[in-house]
Amino acid sequence: MKVKEQLLTLSPYKPGKPIEEVKKEYNLETVVKLASNENPYGCSNRVKEAIYEELNHMALYPDGYSAELRTALAEYLHVKGEQLIFGNGSDEVIQIICRALLSPETNTVMATPTFPQYRHNAVIEGAEIREVPLRNGDHDLSAMLSAIDEQTTVVWVCSPNNPTGTYVKQKDLMEFIKQVPKHTLIVMDEAYYEYAAQEEDFPQTVDLLDEYENLIVLRTFSKAYGLASLRIGYGIANEALLQRIEPAREPFNTSRMAQKAAIEALKDQDFINECKRKNEDGLQQYYAFCEKNGLNYYPSYTNFVLIDFGQPGDEVFQFLLERGYIVRSGNALGFPTSVRITIGTKEQNEQIIQLLQEYVSKHKSFA
Numbered sequence: 001m002k003v004k005e006q007l008l009t010l011s012p013y014k015p016g017k018p019i020e021e022v023k024k025e026y027n028l029e030t031v032v033k034l035a036s037n038e039n040p041y042g043c044s045n046r047v048k049e050a051i052y053e054e055l056n057h058m059a060l061y062p063d064g065y066s067a068e069l070r071t072a073l074a075e076y077l078h079v080k081g082e083q084l085i086f087g088n089g090s091d092e093v094i095q096i097i098c099r100a101l102l103s104p105e106t107n108t109v110m111a112t113p114t115f116p117q118y119r120h121n122a123v124i125e126g127a128e129i130r131e132v133p134l135r136n137g138d139h140d141l142s143a144m145l146s147a148i149d150e151q152t153t154v155v156w157v158c159s160p161n162n163p164t165g166t167y168v169k170q171k172d173l174m175e176f177i178k179q180v181p182k183h184t185l186i187v188m189d190e191a192y193y194e195y196a197a198q199e200e201d202f203p204q205t206v207d208l209l210d211e212y213e214n215l216i217v218l219r220t221f222s223k224a225y226g227l228a229s230l231r232i233g234y235g236i237a238n239e240a241l242l243q244r245i246e247p248a249r250e251p252f253n254t255s256r257m258a259q260k261a262a263i264e265a266l267k268d269q270d271f272i273n274e275c276k277r278k279n280e281d282g283l284q285q286y287y288a289f290c291e292k293n294g295l296n297y298y299p300s301y302t303n304f305v306l307i308d309f310g311q312p313g314d315e316v317f318q319f320l321l322e323r324g325y326i327v328r329s330g331n332a333l334g335f336p337t338s339v340r341i342t343i344g345t346k347e348q349n350e351q352i353i354q355l356l357q358e359y360v361s362k363h364k365s366f367a
């Protein structure tokens with residue numbers, strides 16, 4: 001059998017070791033996973049009740065237009081319902097954009113390191129990929145602009161960026177957006193929007209949609225809303241653009257459960273605010289640890305932090321794994337001496353920091 005040649009250069013997504021396996025292998029009673037930026041506080045209790053109701057309708061296809069969620073979200077965001085596209089996670093909206101706009105005749109511009117799904121999907125579509133290195137953890141927007149040409153159909157801006165946690169400032173973004181040609185779609189991936197939105201110079205990109213028809217903003221219910229397992233994310237753009245890319249979306253791509261859950265989750269902004277507050281405290285715990293030990297980190301506007309240990313990230317990862325904490329080694333993320341840790345509960349953070357202190361002190365005495 002002959003699969004598309006470009007698939008041969010890709011490897012399947014490698015999930016982390018399952019918690020049960022780690023417990024057995026290292027003889028641990030509890031193992032905590034803080035590797036995928038999931039919400040350590042779960043989701044709003046309102047969601048659980050709504051899903052229970054939905055169990056009575058399992059035999060029926062979901063509403064392919066997500067009309068009820070569409071109305072609720074449009075109202076929440078102050079946009080028109082027609083300005084929304086839903087996906088099986090924002091991952092799927094990324095895939096839809098790639099299917100609709102990328103081909104071997106086109107190229108696409110993105111930062112590196114950044115969220116790997118832009119590159120992954122672009123490779124499958126056979127597009128040329130132009131990766132522009134980050135500068136101090138931030139998108140180098142002027143270099144990205146220089147990389148755009150007549151054949152560039154998509155440029156990706158991950159803000160806040162995964163895995164660095166930094167965001168593109170309002171002033172810099174405006175400078176950039178004004179210069180991107182109209183034939184290039186600007187994708188603002190704001191998976192961590194809820195954690196960053198309160199910053200004064202964080203750009204409110206939804207306000208730009210009327211003026212810039214080549215802009216789409218991606219957000220998700222997977223991170224702050226705590227609904228990662230249900231797979232629901234969305235794009236916000238102008239109506240005409242979405243009408244053109246909608247045919248690349250599967251008709252029933254989001255489930256009944258996910259749609260209902262998202263509607264309820266939106267109503268509970270107290271839960272989001274509470275999680276944000278605790279997350280902010282958690283970040284401070286890590287910053288204090290880094291500063292005490294002279295470790296470099298990027299100030300984060302997300303629910304994770306990337307810390308540079310000056311030692312192989314795989315080694316730090318393994319050290320924590322054997323002691324019951326699964327994090328992400330920076331090695332696979334483009335930061336070989338760093339580790340990306342999802343902010344957990346206060347107690348989880350304390351325990352990880354205690355272990356990391358042990359690790360750092362040990363390495364200092366050998367240095």
Ligand SMILES: *Cc1c(COP(=O)(O)O)cnc(C)c1O
Pocket residue numbers: 037088089090091092115158161162189191219220221222228231232233
């Ligand atoms: C987690 C994440 C996503 C994907 O989230 P979904 O679960 O597919 O909605 C998209 N972009 C970035 C930067 C992320 O970190």
